[in-house]
Amino acid sequence: MLEISCASDVLQVVKWRCPNQTLPPNSDTGFQKKVLYLESIGIDSFSLIENHPKLVTASLDDIKSTVKYITGMDFSAIEFRRLVGMCPEILTTKVSDIIPVFTFLHREVRVNGSNIKHVINRRPRLIICNVDKQLRPTMYFLQSIGIEEVNKHTHLLSCSVEDKFIPRIEYFENIGFSCRDTTSMFRRFPQLFCYSIKNNLVFLIIWHRRGKQAHPFTLFFVTFFFYG
Structure with a gap:
């Protein structure tokens, strides 16, 4: 009961601090489950939602899929919490949007599979970038000014x-x-x-x-x- 009460308290704070945030029907129950899940994987739901209110309306199933996919790529629990702490939007990015990023880094930027983890740890925001609208055009620009080994400067791709x-x-x-x-x-x-x-x-x-x-x-x- 204490945990449920805590989840309700967080929801009330979100309503107060983010009055323009549209909450889905039955948000109390769904939000409680979401808070409990985030807490179970060691994520401070209050600070996370405060920095990224969109998490309130995100699908819990999508969040779980994202967590499973990224941690399945050999990111430890501590590393994953750090990624989310630096870029909360990761949790609301669907796996279908994340896969093209890893594919792009490996096939087009020529990042070795063993270095992908290092690249993401250095610049977590890469995960939420759109390949066609952000990553690929930036790569082309860097190459156009003579920076051929973009795989050595992957942190610039999200700029x-x-x-x-x-x-x-x-x-x-x-x-x-x-x-x-x-x-x-x-x-x-x-x-x-x-x-x-x-x-x-x-x-x-x-x-x-x-x-x-x-x-x-x-x-x-x-x-x-x-x-x-």
């Missing part, structure tokens, strides 16, 4: 070309770097795509322009970074 990659490339071009030099920098150092323009790239440019007066270590870094 938006329009919102993340293009603005960073344009930033360098707008401050005077040629298209060729800019492309060369990102090709040699793809991690640049993950740098914040405001918090990281601006300082790199300052270092670059003040290189001759900089600390020897800074001068070495800037020389290597910009000129290889």
Whole structure:
């Protein structure tokens, strides 16, 4: 009875914090079962649902299928909880949408089967990405600028070309770097795509322009970074 009461309490909090969330008929009973299941596999249902309210209306059978499929790929219970903690949307992603992701990583990105687990652990969000709309176009973009071994930079595949990659490339071009030099920098150092323009790239440019007066270590870094 204590567990059922706890589930009801969580549901009431969801109703209060997410008033626009549409709850299905008989949500009390179904939600209680869902909370009990999540707790049984070691997942804190309260924090998870608070961060991903859509879980309230997700099918329990679909959730169980997703858990079974991913843990069946040699992810331990601890690893799975970490994946869900970093990307709650995984639990509401159907197996039919997850399978194409693993297939794409293996066949097109050329990630070895033994490395798939490492790739997902590093970037759990890959699991929820659509292959046709997100992963494949991003792979093509990276290849178009000369990054041929995309399997070494799989964490970039879940990033938006329009919102993340293009603005960073344009930033360098707008401050005077040629298209060729800019492309060369990102090709040699793809991690640049993950740098914040405001918090990281601006300082790199300052270092670059003040290189001759900089600390020897800074001068070495800037020389290597910009000129290889």
